[in-house]
Amino acid sequence: MRIALRLIFALAILLLPAQLLFQRQFDQPYPGVFQPSFAGTPLTGDILKAQIPVVHVEFDDGASEEIPFEDVLPDSKLLDKSVFKSAFFLEDRATAPDTVKWLRGDLARMFPGREPVGMTVDWTDRRIDITGATETTDEITKTVVIDLTEGAR
Amino acid sequence: MKAFDRWVLSGPFTTRDLGVYRIVFGIAALALLPNAQFLSSYPESFFNPPPGPFRLLDALPPLGVLVALELALALALALVVFGVVTRVASIAAGLLMIVLFGLSYSFGKIDHTIFLPLVALLVVWAGWGSAYSIDSSVSDAARPPRQWPMRLLALLIGVGFATAAAPKVLGGWLRPGTQATEGHYWYELLIDGRDAAFAPLFGNITTPVFWEPLDWITILLEGGILLSVINWRAFRILISFAAVFHVGVLVMMNILFTTNVVAYAAFVPWGLAVAWLRDRGVRAPHLSPRAWIVMASVGVPLLALCAWLLSISLPLEVENGIKLTIIIVGGLVGAAYLVSQAVALVRWISRTRADDRPSGRREVGV
Structure with a gap:
């Protein structure tokens, strides 16, 4: 019994470096004994930096409308930004047939009587001066285009 | 090695402490019952599990399976509350929590609720079913509590917090020129929209004299918990600081670290609270073992069903x-x-x- 306990405690202690190495090499695993790291320092001087998705829906009449990215997702208990990034940051995932099919239905419900033909996600580095929070500058660093026409995959 | 064994096996926890905590834990976990049904409103292509066993799944299980898992967890936790087949129920509850949380974390965000299932999987071995339970009312075998599961839980809580401290140190939190807490505060306020209640007030504080110590205190706390595991009193002091710290995070950033607080409660000497109540004439009703069994046979399914219904219907x-x-x-x-x-x-x-006052002075006086 004592040897088994020694082994269990040794493994528990070794779990710390093992988890940190795994996380550094791959990603945070689940299940794992982690707490949120809040790593990094998002504030440089008085400037807050954050990456945010700016979403535009294009319609068959050539019009385009900006919508909050949260509106694309169903109501849920998950953090919308994380779910949205997981689904729409990589082109392959964003244009997966299942996502395209779901988006068609979702946007059709959101815009009754109109025909959405595409959705564009501009991944934007936003810089906010916290001394006057209305002062922002945006720089698009990546654009993901999702074709919603019937011919799209 | 003997000193290590003594350290592992020593602790202040009584069967009463553990028995009361089992009930507190079960009720709290039922109040926080994870709900996974809403996941089925996402398209299958959103399913993107983190590294680990959930990668073995091709897709989110069907809605019926999610509902069955939720109901099974509610039932297991209700059995834990009443202390019926406590060992099996506790292990089942721990594993079901890991599964339900894991499915929710397969859509891009891991919330750090792991201490909650760890409690169910570890404290059961300390003997939390040996008091205030149906199991103990029908069994004569009185076993002393085991302390090693509590020490292991404390150690794993320390390991968990150390995983949060290390990236902060590497990420520059300790550099005097970077106010990381302030940065995360502004991020939560302006980007994640956590601007309820008192949170905006902190935006008026611009001096690093306020923000920089918070960076250091956070790291000292998160790193210190692991070191404090050496001594029970030190560990209790550090997790008490952590409980107060979570209130601070709630007030400043509207972030809810609820499951951690439920886990810290494992280290509260609940037996003292029961003794305090008993001294004031508050006692549990004296029922025969048979009456308790009848009560549990009605109470377990009722409690499980109510908790599950609330989890899916509460705003x-x-x-x-x-x-x-x-x-x-x-x-x-x-x-x-x-x-x-x-x-x-x-x-x-x-x-x-x-005691250190020179005894000579007294002698002079004499």
């Missing part, structure tokens, strides 16, 4: 209200313990100084 605001209450109660208990330790320290210093 998010009410759920957050429950979480907020748990955090505030945890913070108050933590603060009370810290005050008691501070008073004990002052008394000890006064006593020591009195």
Whole structure:
């Protein structure tokens, strides 16, 4: 019994470096004994930096409308930004047939009587001066285009 | 090695402490019952599990399976509350929590709720079913509590917090020129929209004299918990600080670390609270084992069903209200313990100084 306990405690202690190495090499695993790291320092001087998705829906009449990215997702208990990034940051995932099919239905419900033909996600580095929070500058660093026409995959 | 064995096997926890905590844990976990049904409103292509066993799944299980898992967890936790087949129920509850949380975390975000299933999987081995349970009322075998599961839980809580401290140190939190806490505060306020209640008030504080110490305190706390595991009193002091810290995070950033607080409650000497109540004439009804069994056979399914129905029907605001209450109660208990330790320290210093006074002076007086 004592040897088994020694082994269990040794493994528990070794779990710390093992988890940190795994996380550094791959990603945070689940299940794992982690707490949120809040790593990094998002504030440089008085400037807050954050990456945010700016979403535009294009319609068959050539019009385009900006919508909050949260509106694309169903109501849920998950953090919308994380779910949205997981689904729409990589082109392959964003244009997966299942996502395209779901988006068609979702946007059709959101815009009754109109025909959405595409959705564009501009991944934007936003810089906010916290001394006057209305002062922002945006720089698009990546654009993901999702074709919603019937011919799209 | 003997010193290590002594350390592993020593602890202050009684069967009463553990028995009461089992009930507290079960009720809290039922109030926080994870709900996975809403996941089925996402398209299958959103399913993107983190590294680990959930990668073996091709897709989210069907809605019927999610509902069955939720109901099974509710039932297991209700059995834990009443202490019926406690060992099996506790292990089942721990594993079901890992599964339900894991499915929710397969859509891009891991929430750090792992301490909750760890409690169910570890404290059961300490003997939390040996008091205030149906199991103990029908069994004559009185076993002393095992302390090693509590030490292991404390160690794993320390490991968990150390995984949060290390990236902060590497990420520059300790550099005097970077106010990381302030940065995350602004991020939560302006980007994640956590601007309820008192949060905006902190935006008026611009001096690093306020923000920089918070960076250091956070790292000292998160790193210190692992070191404090060496001594029970030190560990209790550090997790009390953590409970108060979670209230601070709630007030400043509207982030709810509820499951952590439920896990810290494992280290509360609940038996003292029961003794305090008993001294004031508050006692559990004296029923025969048969009556308790009848009560549990009705109470277990009823409690499980009510908790499950509430978990799927309560508005998010009410759920957050429950979480907020748990955090505030945890913070108050933590603060009370810290005050008691501070008073004990002052008394000890006064006593020591009195003892150190030169006895000659007294002799002179005499």
